[in-house]
Amino acid sequence: MKRAMIIASLGLASVLSFGASAAVHQVSADQARNLQPMGTISVAQIGSAPMDMRQALDAKAAKEGASAYRIIEARSDASWHATAELYK
Numbered sequence: 001m002k003r004a005m006i007i008a009s010l011g012l013a014s015v016l017s018f019g020a021s022a023a024v025h026q027v028s029a030d031q032a033r034n035l036q037p038m039g040t041i042s043v044a045q046i047g048s049a050p051m052d053m054r055q056a057l058d059a060k061a062a063k064e065g066a067s068a069y070r071i072i073e074a075r076s077d078a079s080w081h082a083t084a085e086l087y088k
Helices: 002-022 052-064
Strands: 037-046 068-076 079-087
Touching: 037 052, 052 068, 052 079
Parallel strands: none
Antiparallel strands: 037 079, 068 079
8 A cells, every 4th residue: 555655656746847847948039039038057968868958958947947948059969068048
């Protein structure tokens, strides 16, 4: 019974954390004109897929309390790096 409760709790926690990070979205330069900037963030990683860049940006922007971000610099090779401007 305890095991079932733990599994259910972990499932609920993962759904809630996904919902929180899904609230942040990427915007274009035109869309950003109507938003209030609140700073920048940078993310970087070695040996992972560039698609992980968006997940890392989503998570970091959500942690900072942003509702949106715009990528202002990105590069990838054996490693990747991205900088994004955050918006309220």
